[in-house]
Amino acid sequence: MNALPLNTGLTEIQRIQQQLVQKYDVPAPRYTSYPTVPFWDATPPTASQWFEVVERVFTESNQEKGISLYLHLPFCEALCTYCGCNTRITKNHSVEGGYIESLLQEWSLYLRHFPEKPIIRELHLGGGTPTFFSPENLKLLLDGIFAQAEIHPDHEFSFEGHPNNTTSAHLQTLFDLGFRRVSFGIQDFDPLVQLTINRVQPFENVEFVTQEARRIGYESVNFDLIYGLPYQTLTSVSDTIDKVALLMPDRIAFYSYAHVPWVKPGQRSYTHKDLPSGSEKRALYELGLQKFKELGYSDIGMDHFALPQDALYKAMENGTLHRNFMGYTTCHTELLIGLGTSSISDAKYGYLQNQKKVEDYKTAVASGELAIFKGHLHTLEDLRTKEIILNLICKGEQPIDQSLLGSLDYDSKIALVEMMEEDLLTLTDHALKVNQLGKAFVRNICMVFDQRLRQSSQANENTFSKAI
Ligand SMILES: C[S@@+](CC[C@H](N)C(=O)[O-])C[C@H]1O[C@@H](n2cnc3c(N)ncnc32)[C@H](O)[C@@H]1O
Numbered sequence: 053m054n055a056l057p058l059n060t061g062l063t064e065i066q067r068i069q070q071q072l073v074q075k076y077d078v079p080a081p082r083y084t085s086y087p088t089v090p091f092w093d094a095t096p097p098t099a100s101q102w103f104e105v106v107e108r109v110f111t112e113s114n115q116e117k118g119i120s121l122y123l124h125l126p127f128c129e130a131l132c133t134y135c136g137c138n139t140r141i142t143k144n145h146s147v148e149g150g151y152i153e154s155l156l157q158e159w160s161l162y163l164r165h166f167p168e169k170p171i172i173r174e175l176h177l178g179g180g181t182p183t184f185f186s187p188e189n190l191k192l193l194l195d196g197i198f199a200q201a202e203i204h205p206d207h208e209f210s211f212e213g214h215p216n217n218t219t220s221a222h223l224q225t226l227f228d229l230g231f232r233r234v235s236f237g238i239q240d241f242d243p244l245v246q247l248t249i250n251r252v253q254p255f256e257n258v259e260f261v262t263q264e265a266r267r268i269g270y271e272s273v274n275f276d277l278i279y280g281l282p283y284q285t286l287t288s289v290s291d292t293i294d295k296v297a298l299l300m301p302d303r304i305a306f307y308s309y310a311h312v313p314w315v316k317p318g319q320r321s322y323t324h325k326d327l328p329s330g331s332e333k334r335a336l337y338e339l340g341l342q343k344f345k346e347l348g349y350s351d352i353g354m355d356h357f358a359l360p361q362d363a364l365y366k367a368m369e370n371g372t373l374h375r376n377f378m379g380y381t382t383c384h385t386e387l388l389i390g391l392g393t394s395s396i397s398d399a400k401y402g403y404l405q406n407q408k409k410v411e412d413y414k415t416a417v418a419s420g421e422l423a424i425f426k427g428h429l430h431t432l433e434d435l436r437t438k439e440i441i442l443n444l445i446c447k448g449e450q451p452i453d454q455s456l457l458g459s460l461d462y463d464s465k466i467a468l469v470e471m472m473e474e475d476l477l478t479l480t481d482h483a484l485k486v487n488q489l490g491k492a493f494v495r496n497i498c499m500v501f502d503q504r505l506r507q508s509s510q511a512n513e514n515t516f517s518k519a520i
Pocket residue numbers: 128134135136137178179180181182212213214215236237238239276277278307308309310311
């Protein structure tokens with residue numbers, strides 16, 4: 053299916069990379085959390101256990117670091133068939149008011165447990181499609197959130213916008229409320245790919261919203277792109293990146309397409325044979341990597357790229373990069389509260405996820421209760437492993453001492469030695485470092501330290517999407 057040949061004229065390095073891809077293209081977590089969701093406690097914490105943990109972290113960190121907030125706005129007007137997000141498809145915009153009411157009810161449940169006003173350092177509107185909501189309703193929501201909070205002087209507010217429905221009024225309203233970062237879902241510009249994924253999105257729309265964001269004063273524009281979508285070829289992805297180059301977003305997320313049709317039936321509208329195979333998909337990634345570098349982007353890690361003037365790049369350079377459920381971030385708060393359907397909160401000592409169905413969520417918060425779906429309270433071992441995985445993903449380096457080496461079983465050590473021989477890792481006298489080649493396999497490297505995964509028989513083909 054690729055327009056350019058993939059298996060001829062390969063250099064020795066490409067051949068080695070292909071072998072590595074074959075070896076490491078196994079189901080692998082994305083490590084937005086540790087433990088990963090399938091390994092959370094069988095029974096979630098009760099509301100009082102959860103609030104106890106939240107109060108503890110809040111007291112430890114609000115004054116010094118502030119808190120992070122994630123608001124999930126699940127509505128979209130049409131289903132993009134590849135989509136793996138938690139969405140509710142509707143064209144009925146009267147749902148906006150009731151949902152905002154629920155978000156504010158849930159926020160007030162938390163406020164009751166804070167001994168002082170929360171200082172909001174980081175805020176992200178995700179979805180679904182936040183720009184499904186009218187600018188007036190987004191202002192209503194945010195005014196309600198801010199009414200009983202302080203805003204950190206170095207706040208970072210961001211939102212996800214769909215290029216087909218983000219208006220100048222959305223951009224201006226959110227800018228006036230303190231937003232300086234926007235992320236647009238692009239995915240791919242090829243007409244056949246767009247038709248197949250039910251997301252027809254002309255370049256002109258993307259150009260308009262990008263230019264508007266810059267005119268209004270946004271400091272960082274991100275584009276989400278995906279490799280591995282149905283019918284993508286080296287030529288089509290190359291053309292997509294050439295179009296991206298005309299707009300030069302400050303950041304690019306170049307996501308590996310997660311094919312999970314057992315969870316997302318929309319993905320059954322095409323089949324495996326329409327998708328680039330493991331090595332073809334890897335070649336698409338390599339092409340992106342090469343083209344982004346030529347354009348001046350740096351590889352931040354886990355499929356993220358940034359221009360040197362972007363704060364994410366600077367955070368990577370000075371070792372302050374952090375990762376949470378919202379992805380890579382320059383803020384390192386200890387308490388992240390997720391409001392809305394399916395949102396996940398991270399209170400340092402544990403996680404809590406909300407109900408995924410809009411109705412279940414709304415019913416719970418309307419009766420004054422948290423809409424608890426899943427959760428986990430960390431053991432000391434979890435906290436230690438979480439730190440190792442964050443170090444590998446954010447800093448590309450994990451300090452090594454005898455106690456860490458002693459805690460690894462024989463198979464884990466063998467796996468690390470193999471990775472060193474494959475030039476994915478380097479072991480110095482005090483640290484384990486992820487090499488340039490290893491960046492693409494960082495999920496596999498983290499898996500070596502993921503003792504819950506290694507000791508479990510739970511993880512099967514359908515637990516995680518493939519690593520590559
Ligand atoms: C909530 S959407 C972005 C905002 C808006 N809804 C839009 O589509 O423009 C979040 C992002 O997740 C990524 N995404 C969704 N489904 C995915 C999948 N199956 N595999 C990889 N990335 C996916 C897409 O890049 C998408 O832009």
